[in-house]
Amino acid sequence: MSEYKPEFVIWTSRYVEGWCTLLRPEPYEDLYELDYGQPLADRWPADSVSRMDPDRPKDLQLADSVRCPYARTVSTRLRTALEAAGETRIEFLPLAILNHKGRVAARDYWIVNPPYTIDCIDLDASNARWAGRMLDADDPFTACDRLVLRPEVVPAGVQVFRARFKPGLLLMRRALAEALLSEGLSGLAFGEPDAYRGLAA
Numbered sequence: 656m657s658e659y660k661p662e663f664v665i666w667t668s669r670y671v672e673g674w675c676t677l678l679r680p681e682p683y684e685d686l687y688e689l690d691y692g693q694p695l696a697d698r699w700p701a702d703s704v705s706r707m708d709p710d711r712p713k714d715l716q717l718a719d720s721v722r723c724p725y726a727r728t729v730s731t732r733l734r735t736a737l738e739a740a741g742e743t744r745i746e747f748l749p750l751a752i753l754n755h756k757g758r759v760a761a762r763d764y765w766i767v768n769p770p771y772t773i774d775c776i777d778l779d780a781s782n783a784r785w786a787g788r789m790l791d792a793d794d795p796f797t798a799c800d801r802l803v804l805r806p807e808v809v810p811a812g813v814q815v816f817r818a819r820f821k822p823g824l825l826l827m828r829r830a831l832a833e834a835l836l837s838e839g840l841s842g843l844a845f846g847e848p849d850a851y852r853g854l855a856a
Contacts (some may be wrong), residue, residue, distance in 0.1 A: 663827065675716060676722045680723075681703065699748040699749070744771070746768040799853045
């Protein structure tokens with residue numbers, strides 16, 4: 656019997672020596688909105704930039720999925736692959752990347768922003784917990800035993816999305832994740848929902 660694998664994976668990032676890590680995108684100030692599925696395309700500055708981390712001066716290479724703690728950042732090549740998979744609801748917010756000398760290393764990068772959430776987490780099965788009193792009905796939980804999703808409520812055409820109660824995560828259909836990896840797109844990393852404990856990816 657083959658091992659069961661959940662239909663969705665968590666789109667994460669990982670450090671690879673030689674590949675650059677990005678700092679906070681500028682000049683947009685309310686970056687927390689990226690973690691809550693807010694539509695930003697109409698407000699996002701066209702001249703947005705993100706600098707390479709000066710603490711890693713030897714890391715200069717640009718991956719297709721660049722490591723950035725603030726936002727999932729992708730190349731035009733990866734954007735095209737996502738669109739070719741039928742993903743039409745994502746906002747791709749333009750971002751130029753500056754090297755360690757402050758010069759433009761690339762202009763063809765994008766922040767991935769699904770501007771909505773889907774109520775697809777089984778809170779009971781996940782044993783989701785909040786550290787304090789919920790101030791809002793949609794407050795993200797802070798801990799869980801695992802992330803259990805309800806695939807039946809995710810529309811068939813949706814490939815990448817955010818989940819209510821944990822909108823800071825980006826979730827992707829496993830089939831798409833495997834297809835992207837097979838295409839040789841660099842920098843991609845994915846986590847298993849069963850191993851998730853509630854912290855940011």
